[in-house]
Amino acid sequence: MYERDLHRTLEALGLADAPREHPLTYPGAWPADSGLLDGNRLLPLDRLTFPDRTPLLAIGSNACPGQLRHKMAEFGITSPIPMVRTRVTGIDIGVSAHVSRMGYISASPVDAPGVTRELFVIWLDAEQLAVIDASEGVPLPHGNYTRALLPADEVRIELENGEMLPGAFAYVNRRGVLHDGTGAPRAHPGQRALITELLVGSAELRRLFGVTPEEFCARARADAELCERGTRLFAKEKLVACSGLEHLTVR
Incomplete structure (x- = not known):
């Protein structure tokens, strides 16, 4: 690696x-600017669109270079991934109504007309897309997510x-998103704050996952069935709302 690239490493x-x-x-x-994720480096981009690749709007950790690198390394894929910063209107970041085996409660898009967010679009080749699909549990019937097309007339x-x-x-x-108590989708405040709020609000969740975010993460990572029980508990305690995106075309 050239000395001039040392400041471009993910570390x-x-x-x-x-x-x-x-x-x-x-x-x-998340990066401060657009870039090309190339192994352990985030390099400058020479363009913003890649017609031979699939554009995927990253709502949660798919905008984190370290997470993308981890997912690709699991399958031995080292090809670069363009990450393009965008302004998105019509989508906000909600909270997925499931407990992930990774030990966290992930993000999911919600319909939000008029709301503008700075988010990343990652451009994936077929091999990379298959890896990200698999990491999100696509295709159905067993996964938590569907990959849906966001049409330009609804999402800018x-x-x-x-x-x-x-x-x-x-x-x-596909399980919906968590609501804020009024029926409106809950915003994702970050993992520690979110888990703390959910544990405070549910005695049964505390019984299953402990009383601290650290306990929650450790127990979730150790037990897939416990994650399923936590997911079912969200529905049982009527914490789940629709995302408003159920009508979108699924691929």
């Missing part, structure tokens, strides 16, 4: 940690140069 940029290994950091650190995705994407995909939780 130097503070982007190396993967929430899969450090669940309370979920959704992980603006690139840094002002160009609009004609559409992109996103992973929508």
Whole structure:
């Protein structure tokens, strides 16, 4: 590696940690700017669109280079991934209504007309897309997510140069999202705050997962059936709402 690239390593940029290994950091650190994830480096991009690849809007940890690197390394894939910063209107970040085996409660998109967020679109080749699909439990019937097309007439995705994407995909939780007590989708405040709030609100959740975020993560990572019981508990305690995106075309 050339000396000029040393400041572009994920470690130097503070982007190396993967929430899969450090669940309370979920959704992980996101880059400050667009870049090309190439192994252990985040390099400058020479363009913002890649017609031969699939655009995927990253709602949670798929915008974390350390997490992407971890997922790809599991399958021995080393090809670069373009990560493009965008302004997205019509989508907000909600809370998935399931407990992940990774030890965290992940994010899921929710319908939010008029809301604008800065999010990343990652451009994936077929091999990379298959890895990310598998990590999200796609295809059905066993996974928690579906990969749905976000149409441009409902979700506006603006690139840094002002160009609009004609559409992109996103992973929508098929179990719904958690609500905030009023029936509206709950915002994702970060893993530690979220788990703390949920444990305080449910004696049964505390019985299953302990009383601290650390206990919750450790127990979830150790027991797939416990994660399923936690997921069913969300529905049983009527904590689940629709995302508003159920009508989207599933791929």
